[in-house]
Amino acid sequence: MLTTPVLALLGIGAGAAILLAVASRLLRVEENPTIELIAEALPGANCGGCGFAGCEAYAAAVVTNEDIPANLCSVGGAEVAARVGELSGKVAAAGEPLVAFRRCSRVEGKVQPRFSYVGTQTCASAAMLEGGPFMCSWACLGLGDCVRICPFDAMYIADGMVEIIASKCMSCGQCVKVCPRGITQLIPRRARVMIHCSTREKLKSVSDVCEVGCINCLKCLKACPAEAVGYEKGRVEINHEVCLAYGSVCAEACVGACLRGIMHRHAPAPALAPVSIDPSEPDAPIDCELYPESPDSVPCESVAPNARPASDLPAPEFTPLVSPSGKTSAPPLAESMAGEDGRKEAEQ
Amino acid sequence: MEESQVMHYFLMFIGAVFVNNIVLAQFLGQCPYIGCSKEKTVAIGMGAAVCFVCVLSTALTWLVQKLMLDPLGLGYLQTIVFILLIAALVQFVEMFLKKIIPPLYKSLGIFLPLITTNCCVLGLAILVQREEFGLGTAVFYSFSASAGFMLALILMAGIRERLALCRTPRALQGIPLGLIMAGLMSLCFMAFKGMIS
Numbered sequence: 001m002l003t004t005p006v007l008a009l010l011g012i013g014a015g016a017a018i019l020l021a022v023a024s025r026l027l028r029v030e031e032n033p034t035i036e037l038i039a040e041a042l043p044g045a046n047c048g049g050c051g052f053a054g055c056e057a058y059a060a061a062v063v064t065n066e067d068i069p070a071n072l073c074s075v076g077g078a079e080v081a082a083r084v085g086e087l088s089g090k091v092a093a094a095g096e097p098l099v100a101f102r103r104c105s106r107v108e109g110k111v112q113p114r115f116s117y118v119g120t121q122t123c124a125s126a127a128m129l130e131g132g133p134f135m136c137s138w139a140c141l142g143l144g145d146c147v148r149i150c151p152f153d154a155m156y157i158a159d160g161m162v163e164i165i166a167s168k169c170m171s172c173g174q175c176v177k178v179c180p181r182g183i184t185q186l187i188p189r190r191a192r193v194m195i196h197c198s199t200r201e202k203l204k205s206v207s208d209v210c211e212v213g214c215i216n217c218l219k220c221l222k223a224c225p226a227e228a229v230g231y232e233k234g235r236v237e238i239n240h241e242v243c244l245a246y247g248s249v250c251a252e253a254c255v256g257a258c259l260r261g262i263m264h265r266h267a268p269a270p271a272l273a274p275v276s277i278d279p280s281e282p283d284a285p286i287d288c289e290l291y292p293e294s295p296d297s298v299p300c301e302s303v304a305p306n307a308r309p310a311s312d313l314p315a316p317e318f319t320p321l322v323s324p325s326g327k328t329s330a331p332p333l334a335e336s337m338a339g340e341d342g343r344k345e346a347e348q
Numbered sequence: 349m350e351e352s353q354v355m356h357y358f359l360m361f362i363g364a365v366f367v368n369n370i371v372l373a374q375f376l377g378q379c380p381y382i383g384c385s386k387e388k389t390v391a392i393g394m395g396a397a398v399c400f401v402c403v404l405s406t407a408l409t410w411l412v413q414k415l416m417l418d419p420l421g422l423g424y425l426q427t428i429v430f431i432l433l434i435a436a437l438v439q440f441v442e443m444f445l446k447k448i449i450p451p452l453y454k455s456l457g458i459f460l461p462l463i464t465t466n467c468c469v470l471g472l473a474i475l476v477q478r479e480e481f482g483l484g485t486a487v488f489y490s491f492s493a494s495a496g497f498m499l500a501l502i503l504m505a506g507i508r509e510r511l512a513l514c515r516t517p518r519a520l521q522g523i524p525l526g527l528i529m530a531g532l533m534s535l536c537f538m539a540f541k542g543m544i545s
Contacts, residue, residue, distance in 0.1 A: 005422050012412075012429055016436035023440055027447035120513060 047151040049172025075170040098171035103198035104140040109210035127180040135209035138199040146175035200234030223257035364492035371500040372537040377468030391505035395498025397459035406490035409473040
């Protein structure tokens with residue numbers, strides 16, 4: 001009496017199992033095992049810093065395409081590059097460790113607001129309006145597009161400006177791509193000098209709106225004995241490779257030549273803190289969709305305007321605007337509006 | 349005779365898409381309806397995958413029901429047998445597509461494993477048994493119903509894409525608003541009730 005249903009179920013189950021077993025043999029797709037090995041060797045953060053859709057895509061590309069170098073993963077650094085090079089049979093030249101840098105000192109320059117912006121709280125939309133809500137059309141908008149996109153929680157907003165935690169920055173370059181004004185830039189960690197302004201305006205149109213804006217007088221260009229300072233697309237750019245190769249013999253002539261104190265000697269960024277990219281680790285970022293933290297909880301007063309956290313100092317307390325953990329989902333636009341009221345108060 | 353047959357199928361299609369929409373009137377498949385409706389492209393992918401699996405699984409489960417369960421008098425095993433069959437089928441289809449039609453696998457691939465335990469698929473398989481359709485009618489009905497699922501998903505995705513740019517109360521952002529909208533859309537679809545008797 002009980003045998004029929006038991007046998008029937010058993011039969012169906014066994015039938016399905018046999019079918020799947022046979023199918024897995026017959027329909028097996030031969031994949032290059034190296035791709036899998038390389039994908040395992042990569043950090044698995046899927047940040048897209050290499051220019052591919054994710055770690056798997058880069059692994060596939062590095063195996064199948066001769067021209068793709070093995071050192072594109074900036075997150076993994078030299079160690080991963082060596083491993084990928086070993087697996088893919090390519091010679092990996094270790095890349096210079098980079099760090100993101102904010103080329104703007106809007107707060108120190110006392111840039112006045114042009115108007116009060118009340119639209120969607122993203123830099124991308126604020127930048128579209130009449131040169132943006134600040135008198136300087138190249139100022140950091142402080143609405144945190146880069147903070148939201150940063151996969152490593154290395155950025156935060158303090159005092160209406162984005163701050164970068166160098167010890168967490170993996171130099172994936174996502175913030176560089178997302179900034180509508182090109183304010184974030186990747187520079188070598190041991191860069192000697194850096195220019196703290198990204199304006200493309202000149203002379204009076206800069207000095208009228210910002211006390212520490214670069215007026216593009218190009219004195220630094222002439223002062224540099226190594227010709228490492230250049231002028232590209234309307235702003236001064238430093239060729240760090242040439243600058244570092246020349247060494248400190250020039251005693252940072254460009255810094256001395258700068259009349260407005262925009263060129264700064266750059267303290268070498270602290271080394272990267274060892275970070276395991278394991279989503280299950282206990283200090284993984286809080287899911288802000290569930291617990292939207294308002295940015296007005298950021299103690300603005302406690303953070304000096306130009307404070308750059310060093311590795312030996314404890315990082316200032318900060319609240320991530322939006323958890324970067326949900327990278328695969330749509331850009332969390334809605335969440336970003338969570339704290340707009342608080343932010344406006346802070347700006348006023 | 350021929351014409352009334354066409355009309356019958358047409359009405360069945362309209363009825364399954366609008367009047368008895370599987371998501372909005374029968375409340376099956378709510379998880380992908382909320383989960384995969386943030387972007388239109390994702391919604392289309394998920395809808396197409398559900399369509400594909402529904403048609404296949406309905407045909408398979410219909411055959412098993414009629415050729416095996418009914419003659420043996422094992423109607424009470426329907427649910428467990430159907431789950432088993434659908435899971436195995438989806439696994440097989442995934443392997444098959446990967447080997448034979450890689451482009452289709454690439455576009456449906458990530459959604460297929462999600463569908464294995466989708467109540468929309470199981471619900472349809474059981475529904476056509478309850479309605480006692482023939483094989484052709486059953487397959488057509490499940491196609492229509494999953495087209496309705498796709499429609500609901502795409503509508504929802506369209507609304508949510510626009511809503512992402514709006515200023516909304518913090519407490520309602522994300523899923524809560526999605527659920528409220530699902531309720532409102534369901535009310536709208538109630539207006540179709542009685543359109544086809």
